Amino acid sequence: MLISVVRDNSVKELRVYVDGELRNTTDVSGFGSGTLDSWLCFGSDYHSTPLLLDGKIAEVRMWDDVRTGEEIAEYAGKTVTGEEEGLAHAWDFRDVEEPVYRNRVFPDLVQGGVDVQAVGYAEDPETIYAVNFDLGIAGEDNEPVPPQETKVGGLVKEPEPPKLEGFVFTGWYKDASCTQKWDFASDKVAGNTTLYAGWKYDYQPASFPEDMTGVSFCGPEDQLAMEDRLSKVPLSFEATVKLPEALDGRGGVIIGSWMDAGYYDYDLGYVSLEVYENGAPRLYWHQERRNQPNGGVQSVVFSGVDLRQGEWIHLAVTFDPEKDTVSCYINGVLVSTVEDCEF
Known part of the structure; x- marks a missing residue:
């Protein structure tokens, strides 16, 4: 018919x-x-x-x-x-x-x-998928991990742990931010897959004076405020901070210009460099909202970095608009880079 x-x-x-x-x-x-x-x-x-x-x-x-x-x-x-x-x-x-x-x-x-x-149908059980391994910041110090091939629903063979001087390998992850760990015993391949190496910086004491002090922020209204606005959002931030090892939850803002909508021109840019959960540095960046990708908002969490060391740490975060990358440095050492940070 x-x-x-x-x-x-x-x-x-x-x-x-x-x-x-x-x-x-x-x-x-x-x-x-x-x-x-x-x-x-x-x-x-x-x-x-x-x-x-x-x-x-x-x-x-x-x-x-x-x-x-x-x-x-x-x-x-x-x-x-x-x-x-x-x-x-x-x-x-x-x-x-x-x-x-x-x-x-x-x-x-x-x-x-x-x-x-065809979408929504079952996967062809005979389809072969590639599994690739991204070493991240250790790519220049290790031989590439050979890719693997497996059918849909197959398991991945765990490679030998890579090594990087000054860092501890934390495992392989499903996402580039290293927040979802891959379980080689139970996680199954559903398509072409990339696994990302997770790294934790092995903190080395910096050469700060033993009697060094700083400003504390104990009350809800305690803050230091600039007397005038910046003409544009900087591309690099540096701060020397000291957080207790026992810190639980989010650690708070280091530098920030966020305000509630009722007090702020929402079309202007703002930025917040803060301590996220588990001591991870976070850069929350918002350019002028109009005609910006992703609404002009970018949230970057360096989940492999922990600022809760109980001692002074020099933190630097840089944004490269040409490469669309955000990098994190601890005591002058590059410890993490996040790609595809387009604004």
């Missing part, structure tokens, strides 16, 4: 054909005539509870012209090649070997058209 739906804007009419025979006509004078700016699904839609087609689809065609009943009837039993005049798109699903697996591509028969990809 070939179902054809033709929208004729010249007469504000929607016509439905079955195998070339006109079955229904509907007035669509109240319908809009704008362009389609969303993806199309076949057999379902983007609704939160999609209405699945209780059947099969063998072919889908779309034309740029208003097809007549005669033209529809002529092509009802024909297979298009993609070169027919007025044919905008066509996809052939006939003779498809089932089951259909995720990521299978059905090409548009029209040259330069839009291909259709």
Whole structure:
């Protein structure tokens, strides 16, 4: 059965054909005539509870012209090649070997058209995926870890732990920020995977005077405030801080200009260098919101760094706008770099 739906804007009419025979006509004078700016699904839609087609689809065609009943009837039993005049798109699903697996591509028969990809289906159990290992800051001091290959649902063989002078290797992680550890005994591969080496800086005492002191902030209103605004957000921050080893939760702001919306021009930039959970430095950076990627907001947490050492530490955080990286230095040593920090 070939179902054809033709929208004729010249007469504000929607016509439905079955195998070339006109079955229904509907007035669509109240319908809009704008362009389609969303993806199309076949057999379902983007609704939160999609209405699945209780059947099969063998072919889908779309034309740029208003097809007549005669033209529809002529092509009802024909297979298009993609070169027919007025044919905008066509996809052939006939003779498809089932089951259909995720990521299978059905090409548009029209040259330069839009291909259709299978999503939501089960993964092909025979698909081979690559597992790569990113050594991070230790990349220049170690031989590359050989990549592995495994089928979907397979396990990864744990490599020999890499080494880096002045750092402790904390394991392999699922994310570049090293917050989600990979369990080699239970985590299974679901696609091409990159595992990231986690590193913790082995703190070495800096050459600060033994009797060095600083300013404490004990009360909720205790703060030091600049007498004037900066003309722009700096690209590098440095601070010498001392935090107790027993510090629990978030350690607080080192330097910051955040204000509640009622007191602040929300379109202006602000920045906050703070001590996040587990003693990790965090740079929360917000450029002018308008026309900025990600709303102009970037939050970078150096999860492999712990400032809770009970002694003075020199902390430096730099942002490189050309490389879109944010780097963290402890006592002059580069301990972590986060990539893809675009503002």
